[in-house]
Amino acid sequence: GAGVSQSPSNKVTEKGKDVELRCDPISGHTALYWYRQSLGQGLEFLIYFQGNSAPDKSGLPSDRFSAERTGGSVSTLTIQRTQQEDSAVYLCASSPVSLSNSPLHFGNGTRLTVT
Amino acid sequence: EDQVTQSPEALRLQEGESSSLNCSYTVSGLRGLFWYRQDPGKGPEFLFTLYSAGEEKEKERLKATLTKKESFLHITAPKPEDSATYLCAVQAARTGGFKTIFGAGTRLFVKA
Numbered sequence: 001g002a003g004v005s006q007s008p009s010n011k012v013t014e015k016g017k018d019v020e021l022r023c024d025p026i027s028g029h030t031a032l033y034w035y036r037q038s039l040g041q042g043l044e045f046l047i048y049f050q051g052n053s054a055p056d057k058s059g060l061p062s063d064r065f066s067a068e069r070t071g072g073s074v075s076t077l078t079i080q081r082t083q084q085e086d087s088a089v090y091l092c093a094s095s096p097v098s099l100s101n102s103p104l105h106f107g108n109g110t111r112l113t114v115t
Numbered sequence: 116e117d118q119v120t121q122s123p124e125a126l127r128l129q130e131g132e133s134s135s136l137n138c139s140y141t142v143s144g145l146r147g148l149f150w151y152r153q154d155p156g157k158g159p160e161f162l163f164t165l166y167s168a169g170e171e172k173e174k175e176r177l178k179a180t181l182t183k184k185e186s187f188l189h190i191t192a193p194k195p196e197d198s199a200t201y202l203c204a205v206q207a208a209r210t211g212g213f214k215t216i217f218g219a220g221t222r223l224f225v226k227a
């Protein structure tokens with residue numbers, strides 16, 4: 001079946017511009033996560049959704065970052081006034097149940113480059 | 116604070132040379148420990164979940180074990196196609212078990 005889909009796969013933007021990153025989770029998955037991975041680094045937690053609500057947004061680096069999820073499905077991560085330090089791969093993952101201990105199913109990420 | 120530390124950062128092996136990757140963790144109430152494999156340009160791919168000390172899981176040349184403080188990923192007679200970054204992650208009871216915290220990973224290179 002279809003996996004987690006992220007778009008665009010690559011995005012180059014100028015410093016100061018806003019960007020939107022999209023995630024289509026696996027159908028029926030109730031939990032959705034956003035992570036950031038800088039070059040050669042591990043995954044940094046950004047935000048977690050259960051349905052359309054975000055019980056944990058503790059990882060968002062600043063108020064320039066926001067995310068929403070609609071219809072319990074598609075999610076959008078928005079970065080306003082991008083900075084060079086925002087350059088990274090943004091990974092989305094979904095999980096099939098609303099219980100803990102479920103492994104995450106990842107997309108292939110959006111590589112963001114801020115020039 | 117919940118923490119995951121992986122070692123070594125990088126590991127170079129000859130084909131057939133068995134070895135182990137380490138994942139040390141500090142969490143308040145472990146709900147689950149996960150191992151993922153990540154290939155360049157791809158998202159992490161789930162390998163194993165371990166829930167309690169003493170548990171072991173196996174898949175082909177990989178075997179994961181868990182103690183109260185660390186987990187090991189043993190690779191037996193590796194092949195070049197096992198080359199990848201291996202990530203360890205934990206879910207803690209403090210966060211309701213939903214927030215998954217990742218280590219920085221171990222980059223494995225297997226030479227033919």
